[in-house]
Amino acid sequence: MHEHFIRHIMSAVTCSVCGALYEGDNVQVLGRHSDLWFLSVYCPVCENEGLVTAILEKGQTAKLISDFSADDLTRLHEIETIESADVLSLRDFLEDFDGDFVKLFSTDDDSDGVEFC
Numbered sequence: 001m002h003e004h005f006i007r008h009i010m011s012a013v014t015c016s017v018c019g020a021l022y023e024g025d026n027v028q029v030l031g032r033h034s035d036l037w038f039l040s041v042y043c044p045v046c047e048n049e050g051l052v053t054a055i056l057e058k059g060q061t062a063k064l065i066s067d068f069s070a071d072d073l074t075r076l077h078e079i080e081t082i083e084s085a086d087v088l089s090l091r092d093f094l095e096d097f098d099g100d101f102v103k104l105f106s107t108d109d110d111s112d113g114v115e116f117c
Helices: 003-010 070-078 084-096
Strands: 027-033 036-042 049-055
Touching (some): 003 036
Antiparallel strands (some): 036 049
16 A cells, blocks of 8 residues: 555544544655554644554455445446536525525426426
8 A cells, every 4th residue: 555545544534633634745654564554643723743553454345335226327427527617607506596495496387496307
């Protein structure tokens, strides 16, 4: 395993003091012995510093557990990628959205509801 991967794993770990997620840039690998890793972590939120000892073993790839059927997964892979313009459009929509979900999802022909594919 490479140091980059270890930093990535640690970005899913929370600070024991404030609960904020560590950032990969704030994790330093101090050393390792076989599967035993020694890390220094720094929380940019509360400025807590700590030492982490982790055992990371190579093994089988985790089995994917999902409620999706094979057809669902195929359909999901065929969906277009969300682009930054899509995110900006959603942001613009939400700026003026009044929170009326009943109106938003209304199926009446005379409503201003959003159409979904």
